[in-house]
Amino acid sequence: MIENILEYNRKFVEEKKYEQYTTSKYPDKKLAILACMDTRLVELLPAALGIKNGDAKIIKNAGGVITHPYGSVVRSLLVAILELGVTEVMVIGHTDCGCQGMDGDEMVHLMLERGIQQRDINMLKYSGIDFRKWLGGFDSPEESVASTVEELREHPLIPKDVCIRGYVMDSVTGALTPVDPEPSL
Numbered sequence: 001m002i003e004n005i006l007e008y009n010r011k012f013v014e015e016k017k018y019e020q021y022t023t024s025k026y027p028d029k030k031l032a033i034l035a036c037m038d039t040r041l042v043e044l045l046p047a048a049l050g051i052k053n054g055d056a057k058i059i060k061n062a063g064g065v066i067t068h069p070y071g072s073v074v075r076s077l078l079v080a081i082l083e084l085g086v087t088e089v090m091v092i093g094h095t096d097c098g099c100q101g102m103d104g105d106e107m108v109h110l111m112l113e114r115g116i117q118q119r120d121i122n123m124l125k126y127s128g129i130d131f132r133k134w135l136g137g138f139d140s141p142e143e144s145v146a147s148t149v150e151e152l153r154e155h156p157l158i159p160k161d162v163c164i165r166g167y168v169m170d171s172v173t174g175a176l177t178p179v180d181p182e183p184s185l
Contacts, residue, residue, distance in 0.1 A: 102137025
């Protein structure tokens with residue numbers, strides 16, 4: 001599959017198809033979006049929001065969550081806010097998320113089945129990694145989004161003048177339902 005992608009890329013560049021996507025590193029709408037990595041959202045999310053290349057910084061991970069208050073999600077948001085001019089953040093969960101009901105202990109079991117050594121798992125546990133929390137999911141996308149919005153609003157490094165709002169997207173229709181309709185300002 002990777003070789004097919006590389007071949008397509010060579011043609012893409014050769015035919016200058018990139019020209020229609022040219023923009024700057026600064027988001028035109030001063031917006032950052034934290035969303036899930038779900039494949040259904042690759043094209044649905046921007047289409048349903050009416051955003052195009054260059055409009056927003058989109059940060060994606062499994063579940064669209066913050067797993068550590070000083071991890072890569074918060075770091076990316078801080079760069080977007082402090083360096084790139086973002087003034088609003090949307091946290092967007094979605095229906096039928098694969099992280100809903102995910103079990104951290106089951107994920108460790110799956111690691112062992114795939115050949116990860118118990119000693120490596122133990123070393124990480126002894127180093128302070130809580131696999132239940134880190135690899136665990138959530139009960140509902142609404143609760144997950146509300147929790148993430150609250151964590152960002154209360155984060156000591158996120159400026160208080162940044163508007164942070166939460167939504168759950170229908171993973172079929174793209175319809176947004178507000179989780180916390182009140183702006184954070």
